[in-house]
Amino acid sequence: MTPDLSRHEAVHRAADAGIPAALSDLGSLVRIPSIAWPSFDQSALVESADAVAALLRGTGVFDSVEVARAAIPGTDEMGKPAVLASRAARNGRPTVLLYAHHDVQPPGDEALWDSPPFEPTVRDGRLYGRGAADDKAGVMAHVGAIRAVSEVLGDDLDLGIAVFIEGEEEYGSRSFGQFLSDNAEVLRSDVIVVADSGNWDDRTPGLTVSLRGNARFTLTVRTLEHASHSGMMGGAVPDAMLATVKLLATLWDDDGAVAVDGLLERDAPTPDYSEETLRAESGLLDGVRPIGRDAILSRIWNKPSVTITGWDATPVDSASNTLAPQTRVVISARVAPGQDAHEAYRAIEAHLRAHAPFGAQLEFTDVDCGDAFLVDTSGWAVEDARASFADGYGVDSVDVGVGGSIPFIADLVREFPSAQILVTGVEDPHARAHSPNESLHLDTFRNALVSEALLLTRLNERTV
Template sequence: MTSDSENLSTSLTAIDSDIHTAVSGGMPSAIADLSDLVRIPSVSWAAFDPAHVRASAEAVAALAEGTGLFDVVEVKQAPIDESSELGQPAVLATRKARNGAPTVLLYAHHDVQPPGKDDDWDSKPFEPTVKGDRIYGRGAADDKAGVMAHIASLRALKEVLGSDFDLGLALFIEGEEEFGSRSFANFLTQNREALTADAIVVADSNNWDEVTPAITVGLRGNVTFRLTVRTLEHASHSGMYGGAVPDAMLATIKLLASFWDEAGSVAVEGLTSYSGETPDYSETQLREETGLLPGVSPLGTGTILSRIWNQPSVTVTGIDAPSVANASNTLSPVVSVKVSARIAPGQNATDAERAIRAHIAAHTPFGAEVEIDDLDLGDPFLVDGSGSIFGEAKRAMKDAWGTEAVELGVGGSIPFIADLVRVFPAAEILVTGVEDPHSRAHSPNESLHLGVFSRSVLAEALLLARLNAGSHTAGR
């Protein structure tokens, strides 16, 4: 007599094979749909046309409708903070679970970073271009590939199982992740019931390399702000008063320099580090992946990955000051800089902000006036990898990629994950992604490796099929 567990194993084996076939057959249409999404310049920043973000949301909603799997598909907006201003449009699609099956929430975002200068791209940023095994374009990797990974995995699931299966689904495709997810918390509150799930798959992170999958277990948080330094009521002649009157540029340079020690490590008292272990990663690999020039030394101390994953960093990402072309012989009265501080797992973003403010107050030279505004905070994140669905996700990755998944830390931040943890504390959060170290997300010549994309879709489709097949039951 064959046991129920043996029958389930045989069923899963057959379904796994069919999922492989369906994902492979669906790749051409998935890449074509991804290309269509990349052509929509859905930059969510305030200076860009919001009509493009709306068009992108509607295109994603049409793709969700096209799967035929959801009971409801909507384009929705939520207010920003306590104001009446609405955030950018997001897509929310839901399907109720049946017979005690779990519900999985699939998250990605359809907005993109600004393209930067066209001259820095080898091809037009919003014209998807395939070269070799990569497709280039703004959003091709971050994160319209994440959107299409969900859509493609759902298409494969339907092809194999039909539309009459038990697994519950919620698809949440955000429209302002690149602009700080300003309405995210309100969106969760307004749509809490629809978004409640046993597992949340966040498709917005990296893989170890083009042939090795990863699941992200640690993310740094962020404290981002504009720092304005004033020393004069108006500009003055640098020849007549230079040497006696401190200009804002000098004060800014001296203040910024205090953020780091001689090795380039962060020297802000009160910013902490995390003691987690890191895999082997060589300086040679760092140079190859980042384009670090031969004569330039890496910053900091400790293992390279501990500097990126587990230690704080401070980066000046922009400066408002007279340009070289427009420079006159004057003492600058005011200078503003954009500062991006990343904080290690284990530290609260509010505590980190206090430490940075105290450091600025203690190190501002010449009695200069300083102002901090345009503040954005995001807490770091550590994953509890003990859950059964987390283990199932790693097995699906191994089967799809042919190698074990690396548990990855990431130096970047996904601040909204802290909101997900707060609102859905019982859900297992799986931070996956379709990027690799050469994707150049946020940079010119952003690209998606098509092999990584295919294997990422397969891993997600296998996970969904196995959860539906009864490997787990809902635990809410």
């Protein structure tokens, strides 16, 4: 065997041997309810950041490891605690930036969990718990990979490594851009690995090459100065609920496809993906039909979507015979790759204003836009990633699109325009990130960690 091949095999074995320790450390992280929403205990977020910093210090490879914050532009607030680690490259080797986030979604209704959300539980080859997949497994894939390459390469580890573990990704990454600017010299790199995406399935790695953008906002609909008796005025006076229902219905056609002029689609091929697979992965109920037209993955990866994610309405248990004077909804749109997110938002706003029924008054607030992303797959880092996936998983990777959004990637591109960006992850289609019973497929985690260790080894062999 060539020296490089034997070294790759040694790294593979070391990464594999380190899986039990990585899973143990992952379980400890999952036990910390690190939720960035201000209504939750923020000391847990500090505890989580400190725990991640300790794990990175424990690798012994970094010149510096610190917990840091950045200001939220336009406010007097500071962002949530992030972890920043770095070591300088030597002997002409490149620098890689490894990104993940240690904050998690709120658990939601804990009654819907089969085991407590912050008590890591293994069942049927999966680790259950909030953050077990999104994205504390991403954190531990980085840590485990660094441990393996450090163990095998020792003093031959010349690769520059920066690590940025964010603490507010689930809360909008409000200080992300400022954090990049504040720490630009430490974070500047040749390759960026974002471990916050998914795979084709639990056996096949995915390299994310496209992400939809997002345009999220709050819409307030008003029709009355005050509430009125529905029996006395109903039938002549439009309440805000009626106006909102009619208005929102104009956003889609009868097939459930988005019907907003000015929202664009991307023309790109997609792999075969059956309705049966969609049903299995989404939990679509018997008798409920998918929405939209054309290939299923094209609907998810290349077309816009509009979802109502929140609605202020009187609870059923306290309903009264009252005409509501106003109501609010949160509208979340996903924007096709290739379209500017602010342009898409303006198209939706114009559509809603043009279709407001009965002269209802509309107000748009809390607008948040993030651009889509298309990966340049021609660089040497993608070549190294694909080779590492093939060795780590034992099968070739699939280039995948993602219907979701990672808006901060636009910030990375803006701050580090020459860096090659690799969007990877540890999730499989059944991970249920953001949902009750979130889980991590243990074999997928093992393969992802091994693949990243092999990628770092390959990068350590390059000269820039």
